[in-house]
Amino acid sequence: MTMQxxxxxxxxxxxxxxxxxxxLIEATIRSIxxxxxxxxxxxxxxxxxxxxxxxxxxxxxxxxRLLLETLTFVVDEYKLHWExxxxxxxxxxxxxxxxxxxxxxxxSICERNKLAVWFAFWSETKSRPTYRQxxxxxxxxxxxxxxxxxxxxxxxxxxxxxxxxxxxxxxxMAIGLWLDMLLGPxxxxxxxxxxxxxSHLAGLFPDHFEPVQSERSAV
Amino acid sequence: MTMQxxxxxxxxxxxxxxxxxxxLIEATIRSIxxxxxxxxxxxxxxxxxxxxxxxxxxxxxxxxRLLLETLTFVVDEYKLHWExxxxxxxxxxxxxxxxxxxxxxxxSICERNKLAVWFAFWSETKSRPTYRQxxxxxxxxxxxxxxxxxxxxxxxxxxxxxxxxxxxxxxxMAIGLWLDMLLGPxxxxxxxxxxxxxSHLAGLFPDHFEPVQSERSAV
Amino acid sequence: MTMQxxxxxxxxxxxxxxxxxxxLIEATIRSIxxxxxxxxxxxxxxxxxxxxxxxxxxxxxxxxRLLLETLTFVVDEYKLHWExxxxxxxxxxxxxxxxxxxxxxxxSICERNKLAVWFAFWSETKSRPTYRQxxxxxxxxxxxxxxxxxxxxxxxxxxxxxxxxxxxxxxxMAIGLWLDMLLGPxxxxxxxxxxxxxSHLAGLFPDHFEPVQSERSAV
Amino acid sequence: MTMQxxxxxxxxxxxxxxxxxxxLIEATIRSIxxxxxxxxxxxxxxxxxxxxxxxxxxxxxxxxRLLLETLTFVVDEYKLHWExxxxxxxxxxxxxxxxxxxxxxxxSICERNKLAVWFAFWSETKSRPTYRQxxxxxxxxxxxxxxxxxxxxxxxxxxxxxxxxxxxxxxxMAIGLWLDMLLGPxxxxxxxxxxxxxSHLAGLFPDHFEPVQSERSAV
DNA sequence: AATGAATGAGGGTTCATTCAT
DNA sequence: CATGAATGAACCCTCATTCAT
Numbered sequence: 005m006t007m008q009x010x011x012x013x014x015x016x017x018x019x020x021x022x023x024x025x026x027x028l029i030e031a032t033i034r035s036i037x038x039x040x041x042x043x044x045x046x047x048x049x050x051x052x053x054x055x056x057x058x059x060x061x062x063x064x065x066x067x068x069r070l071l072l073e074t075l076t077f078v079v080d081e082y083k084l085h086w087e088x089x090x091x092x093x094x095x096x097x098x099x100x101x102x103x104x105x106x107x108x109x110x111x112s113i114c115e116r117n118k119l120a121v122w123f124a125f126w127s128e129t130k131s132r133p134t135y136r137q138x139x140x141x142x143x144x145x146x147x148x149x150x151x152x153x154x155x156x157x158x159x160x161x162x163x164x165x166x167x168x169x170x171x172x173x174x175x176x177m178a179i180g181l182w183l184d185m186l187l188g189p190x191x192x193x194x195x196x197x198x199x200x201x202x203s204h205l206a207g208l209f210p211d212h213f214e215p216v217q218s219e220r221s222a223v
Numbered sequence: 224m225t226m227q228x229x230x231x232x233x234x235x236x237x238x239x240x241x242x243x244x245x246x247l248i249e250a251t252i253r254s255i256x257x258x259x260x261x262x263x264x265x266x267x268x269x270x271x272x273x274x275x276x277x278x279x280x281x282x283x284x285x286x287x288r289l290l291l292e293t294l295t296f297v298v299d300e301y302k303l304h305w306e307x308x309x310x311x312x313x314x315x316x317x318x319x320x321x322x323x324x325x326x327x328x329x330x331s332i333c334e335r336n337k338l339a340v341w342f343a344f345w346s347e348t349k350s351r352p353t354y355r356q357x358x359x360x361x362x363x364x365x366x367x368x369x370x371x372x373x374x375x376x377x378x379x380x381x382x383x384x385x386x387x388x389x390x391x392x393x394x395x396m397a398i399g400l401w402l403d404m405l406l407g408p409x410x411x412x413x414x415x416x417x418x419x420x421x422s423h424l425a426g427l428f429p430d431h432f433e434p435v436q437s438e439r440s441a442v
Numbered sequence: 443m444t445m446q447x448x449x450x451x452x453x454x455x456x457x458x459x460x461x462x463x464x465x466l467i468e469a470t471i472r473s474i475x476x477x478x479x480x481x482x483x484x485x486x487x488x489x490x491x492x493x494x495x496x497x498x499x500x501x502x503x504x505x506x507r508l509l510l511e512t513l514t515f516v517v518d519e520y521k522l523h524w525e526x527x528x529x530x531x532x533x534x535x536x537x538x539x540x541x542x543x544x545x546x547x548x549x550s551i552c553e554r555n556k557l558a559v560w561f562a563f564w565s566e567t568k569s570r571p572t573y574r575q576x577x578x579x580x581x582x583x584x585x586x587x588x589x590x591x592x593x594x595x596x597x598x599x600x601x602x603x604x605x606x607x608x609x610x611x612x613x614x615m616a617i618g619l620w621l622d623m624l625l626g627p628x629x630x631x632x633x634x635x636x637x638x639x640x641s642h643l644a645g646l647f648p649d650h651f652e653p654v655q656s657e658r659s660a661v
Numbered sequence: 662m663t664m665q666x667x668x669x670x671x672x673x674x675x676x677x678x679x680x681x682x683x684x685l686i687e688a689t690i691r692s693i694x695x696x697x698x699x700x701x702x703x704x705x706x707x708x709x710x711x712x713x714x715x716x717x718x719x720x721x722x723x724x725x726r727l728l729l730e731t732l733t734f735v736v737d738e739y740k741l742h743w744e745x746x747x748x749x750x751x752x753x754x755x756x757x758x759x760x761x762x763x764x765x766x767x768x769s770i771c772e773r774n775k776l777a778v779w780f781a782f783w784s785e786t787k788s789r790p791t792y793r794q795x796x797x798x799x800x801x802x803x804x805x806x807x808x809x810x811x812x813x814x815x816x817x818x819x820x821x822x823x824x825x826x827x828x829x830x831x832x833x834m835a836i837g838l839w840l841d842m843l844l845g846p847x848x849x850x851x852x853x854x855x856x857x858x859x860s861h862l863a864g865l866f867p868d869h870f871e872p873v874q875s876e877r878s879a880v
Numbered sequence: 881a882a883t884g885a886a887t888g889a890g891g892g893t894t895c896a897t898t899c900a901t
Numbered sequence: 902c903a904t905g906a907a908t909g910a911a912c913c914c915t916c917a918t919t920c921a922t
Contacts, residue, residue: 018885018921040350042261046913056887061914063885120346127342129406130335131259140406164434169422172411176399176419177392184395187348187359192391200395203388207427215383243902265896275904277898286896456900456906478788480699484892494908499893501906506892558787565780567844568773569697578844602872607860610849611834614841614857618833625786625797630829638833641826646864653821681881703917713883715919720881724917 025063025073028053032074037120041071041128072134078121079139085113086146097156098212104150105201108178109194119186142175150175161211170208177201244282244292247272251293256339260290260347291353297340298358304332305365316375317431323369324420327397328413338405361394369394380430389427396420463501463511466491470512475555479509479562510572516559517577523551524584535594536650542588543639546616547632557624580613588613599649608646615639682720682730685710689731694777698728698785729791735778736796742770743803754813755869761807762858765835766851776843799832807832818868827865834858 019027031053035044038052046067050057064070086107093103107113122139129135154174155167181200184192203216250272254263257271265286269276283289305326312322326332341358348354373393374386400419403411422435457465469491473482476490484505488495502508524545531541545551560577567573592612593605619638622630641654688710692701695709703724707714721727743764750760764770779796786792811831812824838857841849860873 021885024885038350040347042347043350045911047911057913058887058915059885062887067913123342123346126402126406127339127346128259128261130256130339131262136406140410163426165426166418166422166435169419169435170426172400172403172415173396173419173423176403177396178399179402180395180398181391183345183398184391187345187355191359196391199385200388200392203385204392204423204427207382207384207389208423216385216388240902264894266894276896277904278902280897281903459906462906475787478785480785481788483890485890495892496894496908496910497906500908504892554787558784561780561784564840564844565777565784566697566699568694568777569700574844578848601864603864604856604860604873607857607873608864610838610841610853611857611861614837615830615834616837617840618836619829621783621836622829622833625783625793629797634829637823638826638830641823642830642861642865645820645822645827646861654823654826678881702915704915714917715883716881718918719883 021063024059026077028055028060028063028070029074029077032070033078033117033121036074036124037117041124044071072138074121075125075135075138078118079143082107082113083143083145085110086149090149097153097160098209101150101153101157101205102202102213104146104153105174105178105205106198108182109198111194114182114185114194114197116186119182123183123186147171147175157209157212161209163209165208174201174204177204240282243278245296247274247279247282247289248293248296251289252297252336252340255293255343256336260343291357293340294344294354294357297337298362301326301332302362302364304329305368309368316372316379317428320369320372320376320424321421321432323365323372324393324397324424325417327401328417330413333401333404333413333416335405338401342402342405366390366394376428376431380428382428384427393420393423396423459501462497464515466493466498466501466508467512467515470508471516471555471559474512474562475558478558479566482509510576512559513563513573513576516556517581520545520551521581521583523548524587528587535591535598536647539588539591539595539643540640540651542584542591543612543616543643544636546620547636549632552620552623552632552635554624557620561621561624585609585613595647595650599647601647603646612639612642615642678720681716683734685712685717685720685727686731686734689727690735690774690778693731693781694774697777698781729795731778732782732792732795735775736800739764739770740800740802742767743806747806754810754817755866758807758810758814758862759859759870761803761810762831762835762862763855765839766855768851771839771842771851771854773843776839780840780843804828804832814866814869818866820866822865831858831861834861 028049032044032049035048035052039048046057046060049060049070053059060067060070064073086104089103089107090100093100112118125135125139129140151168151171154171157163158165158167158170178201181192181197185194185197199216202213205213206215247268250268251263254267254271258267265276265279268289269279272278279286279289283292305323308322308326309319312319331337344354344358348359370387370390373390376382377384377386377389397420400411400416404413404416418435421432425432425434466487469487470482473486473490477486484495484498487498487508491497498505498508502511524542527541527545528538531538550556563573563577567578589606589609592609595601596603596605596608616639619630619635623632623635637654640651643651644653685706688706689701692705692709696705703714703717706727707717710716717724717727721730743761746760746764747757750757769775782792782796786797808825808828811828814820815822815824815827835858838849838854842851842854856873859870863870863872
C-alpha cells in the first residue's frame with residue numbers, strides 16, 4: 005500500500021516501453037508469490053503495479069504472454085548469474101563448483117518471490133508444453149557444467165563415486181532446499197541451505213571440501 | 224427409464240458414499256496431472272469421473288474442499304507407506320534409512336499423477352495457509368525419523384558429519400529428484416533416482432552403504 | 443417490460459432444450475431490430491429473453507453461433523413459406539408468380555424485426571464469408587423458380603421481354619420495398635408494397651395481370 | 662528527428678484541416694467495406710489511413726461523429742451526382758429519367774465500398790434515429806423528382822399505370838440491384854443492373870424506351 | 881498538428897454453485 | 902442419490918477516449 009502511494013506520487017505517468025515491461029514483470033512476480041499462479045489475474049498484477057488493467061494487454065498482448073515473459077525473465081536472470089559466477093571463480097574445479105552452488109543461494113536468486121515463480125511454472129509444466137522448453141529442471145548448460153566439474157573433482161580425488169549421479173544429486177538437493185526455503189524461511193534459511201550442501205560436499209569429496217559445523221548440533 | 228439407463232452401462236447409479244468420494248478424488252488427481260491445478264475445474268473432474276457436474280458439490284460441498292481432501296489423500300497415503308515400511312525394515316538403522324528412502328520412489332508414490340499433485344499444492348502454499356499445515360515439506364514425523372536415523376548412523380560410523388544437515392540434504396534431494404521425474408521421465412527414472420540417492424549415501428557413509436555403479440559411467 | 447414480468451410469473455425455470463433455443467433466437471431477433479447488430483450484445487439478448495447472461499453460452503457456445511443460428515432461422519422460415527405457397531398455388535404460372543411474390547409481403551415474413559435481421563446480415567456479408575453462404579441475396583432455388591415462372595409467362599404472352607432480366611428486376615424490387623418498409627412503415631405499408639409490385643407486373647405482362655389502382659392517385 | 666521521419670516518407674506531417682478530414686472519411690469507407698460496421702474501430706480506420714489513433718478524436722471529436730460525417734459524405738456525393746445529371750439531361754422526360762437511373766450505376770457511386778456504407782447505415786437506422794434523417798431511403802428530393810418524371814411519362818404515353826407506384830417500384834428495384842452488386846459482383850454487374858432496369862422501363866413504357874437484349878438470352 | 885502511452889467501461893466467456901426434477 | 906439447466910460473479914480482452922509529449 006505504501007509502495008503504491010509512493011509510485012503514484014513519484015513517477016511519471018508515461019514511461020519508456022522497456023521500463024514499463026519490466027515493471028509489469030516484477031509486479032507479476034510479486035503477484036504469483038502472493039496469490040499463487042492460479043489466483044494471479046490481470047487485475048492482481050495491475051494492482052500490484054499501481055496501474056490500470058488495460059496496460060497489460062497494451063504491453064504484452066495477452067496474459068499468457070506476460071506469464072511467459074515473466075518466466076523467461078527469471079530463467080534468464082538465473083542463467084546470467086551462474087555464468088558470471090563461473091567466470092569469476094578461478095581455475096580450481098573445487099572453487100568453480102562452490103561458485104555454481106553459491107549462486108543458487110544468492111539473495112537475489114532465491115528470494116521467495118522468485119522461488120514461487122519457479123515452482124509455479126514447474127507445477128504447470130506437464131499441461132503446458134511451452135513452459136517445459138523454457139525451464140525443464142534448470143537448463144542443459146547448467147547440468148552439463150555441473151557434471152563436468154564433478155567429473156573433474158572425482159578424478160582428482162580418486163573418489164569411488166559416479167560423477168553423473170553426484171551431479172544429479174547435488175542439483176536435486178539444491179532444488180529441494182529451494183522448496184524448503186519457499187515453504188517457510190524458518191525451516192530453512194539461506195545460510196542453513198548452503199551449509200547443508202557444503203556439508204554433503206565435504207562428506208563426498210573430503211579432500212576438496214572441509215567439514216561444516218551446524219549451529220544446531222555444535223556443542 | 225432411469226433404471227434403463229443405469230442398467231445399460233452396467234454400473235449402479237448410486238454408490239456407497241465413501242466409494243464415490245475416493246472415485247472423485249482419484250479423478251481430481253488425474254485432472255491436476257493432466258490439466259494443471261489452475262485448469263482443473265469442476266467440469267474436468269466430473270468428466271474424468273464420468274459423472275455429472277453437480278455431484279461434486281453434493282459430496283464435497285465446494286471445490287475448495289475437494290482439493291483439500293485430495294491433498295490430504297495423497298499426504299496420508301504417503302505417510303502410511305513410510306510408516307509401514309519402517310516397521311518392516313528390521314532393526315538396523317542402515318536398513319531403516321534405506322527403507323525410508325525407497326518409499327519415496329515406490330511406483331505408487333512417485334507416479335507422475337501423484338507428483339503433480341504434490342507440486343501443484345506446494346506451489347500454491349504461500350498463498351493458502353491451509354495447504355501448509357497439510358504438507359509443509361513433508362511432515363514433522365518424517366523429518367524427525369530421518370534425523371534420528373542419520374544421527375544413529377553418524378555415531379555408529381564416527382563420520383565427521385552433522386546429522387541434521389545430512390538429513391535435510393537427503394530429504395531435499397529426494398524432492399529434487401521428484402521434480403526431475405515429474406518434468407520428464409526420460410531425464411530421470413525411478414531406478415536412476417534411487418541410484419542417485421544411494422550413491423550419495425555410499426559417499427557419505429562408506430561403512431554402511433556400498434558404492435553404486437551407474438549404467439551411464441559403467442565401463 | 444410487461445413481457446418480462448409475464449415471463450417471470452408464468453414460466454417454468456427450466457425448459458426443454460429446443461424451446462429455450464428458439465426463445466433465445468427470438469430474443470436475438472428482437473434485439474437486432476431494436477438495437478442494431480453492432481449494439482446487440484449478449485446482455486441485450488439475455489435481457490430481452492428475461493434470462494441470465496450465462497444461458498447464451500450454455501445453449502449456443504458462443505455469441506457468433508447464436509447469430510448464425512438466428513440468421514439460419516429466418517432464412518429457413520422464409521424458404522419454407524415460399525415452397526409451401528408454391529405448392530398451394532395451382533397450375534397457372536400467373537398464380538404461381540403471384541404466390542411467390544405475396545410471400546415476400548406476408549406479415550410474418552416482412553415484419554420489421556425480421557427485415558432488420560436480413561439487412562443486418564446482408565450488410566456484414568462482405569466481411570463475414572460465413573454469412574454469405576447462408577443468405578446471398580436470397581437463395582438459388584428462389585432465383586431459379588422466379589426465372590422459370592417469368593420465362594413461362596413471357597412465352598405464353600409473347601412479350602418482347604427478357605425473362606432473366608425481369609426475374610432479377612422483380613426480385614430486386616421486392617428487396618428494395620423491404621428496405622422501404624424497414625426504414626419506416628409510413629413510407630411503405632405491406633399493402634402499398636404489394637400494389638407496387640403488381641402494378642409493375644400489370645405493366646409488363648398486361649395479358650396476365652390486371653392494372654392496379656393506388657389510393658394515392660385514385661380519383 | 663521528427664523532421665527526419667516526415668521527410669523520409671515524402672509526406673508533410675501536417676495537412677490542411679479539410680484534407681485530413683476527407684482522408685479519414687475515405688479510410689472509414691474502406692474500413693466499413695472491408696471489416697463491416699461493427700468491426701470498424703478507430704484503430705482500423707487509423708491503420709487504413711496510415712495515421713495514429715489519436716488523430717480521429719482530434720479531427721472529429723468522437724467516433725460517432727466520424728461515422729456520421731462519413732455517411733453524410735456518401736449521401737451528399739450521391740445527391741450531387743444526380744442533380745448534376747439531371748441538369749445535363751436535356752428537356753425530354755425520358756432522357757431525364759434515364760439519367761437519373763444511370764447515376765445509380767455510375768462506377769463512382771455504386772462501387773462496393775460505397776454500397777457497403779449505404780447498407781451498413783441502413784441496417785442500423787432503426788436503432789439510430791440520427792441516421793434516418795440523413796438517409797431514409799434515399800431522400801425526398803430524389804423521390805419527388807422520380808415521381809414527377811414518371812407522372813409526365815405516364816401522361817405522355819397514356820399508359821394505364823399509376824405513376825406513384827411505378828416511381829416507388831423503380832427506386833426499390835435500383836436498391837435491390839445495389840444489394841445484388843454488393844453481395845457479389847459476379848451475380849450482378851453494373852451493365853447487367855442497368856439492363857435490368859431499362860428492360861423494365863421498356864416493358865412499362867414501350868413508347869419511350871426500346872427493348873433490351875440480354876446476353877444471356879440473346880440467340 | 882500529431883503521436884501513442886494510458887485509462888477504464890463494457891464486451892464475450894468461463895465456471896463454481898444452486899436447485900428443480 | 903444423481904442430474905444438468907440456470908445463474909451471476911469474475912475472468913481476459915477490446916476499444917473509444919484522454920493527455921503528456
